Amino acid sequence: MPKKAKRQQNVKNSKFTFSKYKYAIMIFVGIAIVVVIAGYFGIHSLIPVNGNxxxxAPPINTFMKATHSPQTGWLFTSQSTAASRSNGMGAGFNSPTIFLKYGALDSIHLINEDADTRSLHNLNIDTFNxxxxxxxxxxxxxxxxxxxxxxTFVYYCNIHPEMRGLIKVEQ
Ligand SMILES: [Cu+2]
Structure with a gap:
């Protein structure tokens, strides 16, 4: 066989070898990427905002609505168990008091149901990040x-200073 033809044959062989594993490698890399991404987001969603x-553990759920009515103005409301032990509101606060046990893992679920003014709303508890x-x-x-x-800590909306309530963490 002439040298040139032999070289071409070698190239063909090496190509053949690569393509034999090409799909296996692509599938493996694909699966690895999916696993890494899923793991990253999965684990990250489990890290509390004030923890590492x-x-x-399953969290307690505190459902908070940001609402408005002409009578009350802007305020948060809640029908959650965590907030239902509330005796109402702390003085000077227009939103329900949330009670938690020390060490509790709590998920705050905020939804903007302000159909009245369609304003933006947020919820902040500085102490717990x-x-x-x-x-x-x-x-x-x-x-x-x-x-x-x-x-006893304050939660609030930083767009509407009147939207605020207390969060009490007890032993
Ligand atoms: Cu607001």
Whole structure:
């Protein structure tokens, strides 16, 4: 066989070898990417906003609505168990008091149901590093935090200073 033909034959062989594994490699890399991405987001959604490690315990759920009526103005309302022990509101606060046990894992689920004014709303608890995005009408966001400090703290919307309530963490 002439040298040139032999070289071409070699090239063909090496191509053949590569293509034999090409799909296996592509599938493997594809699966690896999917697993890494899923793991990253899966684990990240389990890390509380004021913690570093994923929490695998099921959280308490606190559902909060940002609402408005002509009588009350802007305020948060809640029908959640965590907030239902409320004796109403703290003085100077127009939104329900949330009660939590020390160490509880709590998921705040905020939904903007302000059909009246269609304003943006957010929810913040500085002590626990809870800061939702400013949500438009009917948008929602969930954030999970650990109630790792005992005391009475304020949650609020930073667009409407009157939208605020207390969060009490008890032993
Ligand atoms: Cu607001």
């Amino acid at each position: 490690t994923p929490a695998f 809870v800061h939702t995005k400013s949500l438009g009408y009917f948008e929602s966001q969930s954030l999970t935090f650990i109630a790792n400090k005992i005391g």
